[in-house]
Amino acid sequence: MNDRSDNTDPMARTSGSHSEITGPRLREAAQRLFARHGYASVTMRQIAAEVGVQVGALYNYIPDKQGLLADLMRAHLEELLAAWAAEPRGEGPLGALEAFTRFHIRFHLERPDAVFIAYMELRNLAPENFAGIEALRKRYETELEDILRAGQAAGVFDLPDTKLATLAVIAMLTGVTTWYRDAGRLSRERVAGLYWDMVRKAVAA
Amino acid sequence: MNDRSDNTDPMARTSGSHSEITGPRLREAAQRLFARHGYASVTMRQIAAEVGVQVGALYNYIPDKQGLLADLMRAHLEELLAAWAAEPRGEGPLGALEAFTRFHIRFHLERPDAVFIAYMELRNLAPENFAGIEALRKRYETELEDILRAGQAAGVFDLPDTKLATLAVIAMLTGVTTWYRDAGRLSRERVAGLYWDMVRKAVAA
DNA sequence: GTCTATAGACTGATAGAC
DNA sequence: GTCTATCAGTCTATAGAC
Numbered sequence: 001m002n003d004r005s006d007n008t009d010p011m012a013r014t015s016g017s018h019s020e021i022t023g024p025r026l027r028e029a030a031q032r033l034f035a036r037h038g039y040a041s042v043t044m045r046q047i048a049a050e051v052g053v054q055v056g057a058l059y060n061y062i063p064d065k066q067g068l069l070a071d072l073m074r075a076h077l078e079e080l081l082a083a084w085a086a087e088p089r090g091e092g093p094l095g096a097l098e099a100f101t102r103f104h105i106r107f108h109l110e111r112p113d114a115v116f117i118a119y120m121e122l123r124n125l126a127p128e129n130f131a132g133i134e135a136l137r138k139r140y141e142t143e144l145e146d147i148l149r150a151g152q153a154a155g156v157f158d159l160p161d162t163k164l165a166t167l168a169v170i171a172m173l174t175g176v177t178t179w180y181r182d183a184g185r186l187s188r189e190r191v192a193g194l195y196w197d198m199v200r201k202a203v204a205a
Numbered sequence: 206m207n208d209r210s211d212n213t214d215p216m217a218r219t220s221g222s223h224s225e226i227t228g229p230r231l232r233e234a235a236q237r238l239f240a241r242h243g244y245a246s247v248t249m250r251q252i253a254a255e256v257g258v259q260v261g262a263l264y265n266y267i268p269d270k271q272g273l274l275a276d277l278m279r280a281h282l283e284e285l286l287a288a289w290a291a292e293p294r295g296e297g298p299l300g301a302l303e304a305f306t307r308f309h310i311r312f313h314l315e316r317p318d319a320v321f322i323a324y325m326e327l328r329n330l331a332p333e334n335f336a337g338i339e340a341l342r343k344r345y346e347t348e349l350e351d352i353l354r355a356g357q358a359a360g361v362f363d364l365p366d367t368k369l370a371t372l373a374v375i376a377m378l379t380g381v382t383t384w385y386r387d388a389g390r391l392s393r394e395r396v397a398g399l400y401w402d403m404v405r406k407a408v409a410a
Numbered sequence: 411g412t413c414t415a416t417a418g419a420c421t422g423a424t425a426g427a428c
Numbered sequence: 429g430t431c432t433a434t435c436a437g438t439c440t441a442t443a444g445a446c
Contacts, residue, residue, distance in 0.1 A: 017429045038328055040245035044422060056424075057430045065422070120325055123243055164391070164399050167384050168377050175376025186369070194369050202407035222411050249440065262412045264441070 018053075023061045025051045030068055035113035039069055039124045069121060070129035076114040077136035083107055084143060093151030094200075100144055101199050104173045105192045115177050141166055148203065158205040169199055223258075228266045230256045235273055240318035244274055244329045274326060275334035281319040282341035288312055289348060298356030299405075305349055306404050309378045310397040320382050346371060353408065363410040374404055 029050035033042045044065060048055040062068040087103045089096045108115050118137075125133060145166040151157035159165045173195060180191060234255035238247045249270060253260040267273045292308045294301045313320045323342075330338060350371040356362035364370045378400060385396060 019429065022429080036328065038243065038245055040243055041329065043420080045420090053429090054431055055422085056432080059423070060429060123241065124246065160402065161391070161399050164396065165403065167380060168400065168403055171380025171383070172373050172377035175372060175380075178376070179372050186366070191369065194366050195373060197365065198370065198373055198407040201409060202403040204406060224411065227411080248438080250438095258411090259413060260440085261414080261442075265411060270440070 019060075022051060022053060022057065026058055026061050027068075027072065031072055031113045031117065034069065034072070034121065035116040039065075039117070039121045066126050066129070069117075070125060070133065072114070073118050073121065073125070073129075073133050074136065076111065076118050077133065077140070080107060081136065081140055081143075084140070093147055093154055093156055096147045097151065097199065097203070098196055100147060101169075101173060101196045102192045104170075105176055105195055106188065108174060108177050109180055109188055109191075112177050115174070119174070141170060144170060151203065156205055157203045159203060165203060169202070172198070224265075227256060227258060227262065231263055231266050232273075232277065236277055236318045236322065239274065239277070239326065240321040244270075244322070244326045271331050271334070274322075275330060275338065277319070278323050278326065278330070278334075278338050279341065281316065281323050282338065282345065285312060286341065286345055286348075289345070298352055298359055298361050301352045302356065302404065302408070303401055305352060306374075306378060306401045307397045309375075310381055310400055311393065313379060313382050314385055314393055314396075317382050320379070324379070346375060349375060356408065361410055362408045364408060370408060374407070377404070 026047065029047050030042070033046055033050065044055050044058060048058055051058070062071070084100075084103060084107075087099060090099045118133075122130065122133070145162060148157060148159055148162050148165055148169075152159050152162055176191060176195065180186075180188075186194075231252065234252050235247070238251055238255065249260050249263060253263055256263070267276070289305075289308060289312075292304060294304045323338075327335065327338070350367060353362060353364055353367050353370055353374075357364050357367055381396060381400065385391075385393075391399075
């Protein structure tokens with residue numbers, strides 16, 4: 001956390017102190033580049049160029065490249081869990097499943113780069129980082145699994161294998177990020193509605 | 206490291222001519238390593254070590270690393286299309302959809318490494334290779350889309366948006382490769398049956 | 411066809427000036 | 429906090445001996 005303020009002429013130089021702006025810009029640039037080209041293909045020099053600083057300056061904000069990747073993924077997953085925790089649920093298992101479906105699609109379409117990294121760069125995590133990230137992913141999966149299990153118990157869903165259904169639904173929903181384009185023929189609301197139709201029918205008793 | 210020779214017996218040396226064996230072994234090793242660590246993270250030296258030759262020898266079989274990746278992906282997708290073309294279909298759109306579902310799961314579970322590469326390494330393809338690979342992927346998608354469209358026309362499916370349904374079903378089915386393990390509690394046949402249950406219900410009229 | 415050796419370029423990360 | 433300069437290591441790909 002930074003709390004700097006008050007410089008007499010903060011705009012006049014191209015070199016000097018920019019801690020409040022360089023940190024976030026570094027993370028944004030890295031996220032965009034990692035998503036586009038892959039973590040292993042992106043160099044620290046490319047990131048620095050995007051931010052507008054020299055490469056050495058980046059290391060004021062990150063321990064190393066690996067730590068940067070782990071932080072991006074952890075921040076994304078924690079934001080995902082927090083947002084779902086704050087999301088209003090519908091009534092009963094069916095309402096909860098609809099809420100989850102629409103939330104998942106909305107949240108993922110708003111952060112395509114972060115989603116891409118979270119799903120594609122797991123194998124580039126060092127083992128000590130992997131465990132924690134994987135645990136967060138698991139926690140999110142469990143949120144859906146709990147909904148499906150409750151619906152199964154209540155008799156509104158018919159799911160011979162709840163765990164498999166959980167993974168199938170998440171894979172189907174997450175797939176939207178691979179093809180959806182804002183300029184396309186379908187609005188996000190429409191897309192969410194169409195996916196909800198399929199999910200509802202797929203799990204129905 | 207290697208001394209060698211004493212070349213009285215042609216089979217007794219570790220250096221010499223091995224064209225029939227080195228080529229396939231190179232492709233197998235690259236596929237395994239690319240899937241495990243990612244194309245950009247794997248070095249030609251790692252591949253050579255896995256094959257059991259020095260790095261220079263690899264270039265008798267490939268033009269460069271990029272060409273190796275493109276060849277692996279093209280071979281996988283062409284095999285996929287050929288195998289589906291040879292697959293027996295069931296009766297009507299419902300039979301065709303069941304055939305596609307079971308085929309897709311079986312084929313993908315038999316080649317986890319190739320599947321992983323085909324889905325994850327698209328962004329590491331040079332533009333001139335990307336176009337052709339993407340066209341093959343599209344052709345496979347169209348196979349499913351045609352089935353869904355026929356079922357919609359026949360009134361056995363209810364799909365407000367056939368294209369979206371196509372992508373949703375493929376994403377759901379392909380997701381099986383991210384979690385299935387042979388040592389797990391479910392057989393491949395059982396898994397295919399459970400997915401088919403969900404697909405059938407999701408598209409039903 | 412495979413080897414050794416190397417060119418030539420690039421990598422992540424650090425030291426010290428300002 | 430950012431800069432310049434650089435280290436020490438790695439990379440792909442090639443040349444020429446065998």
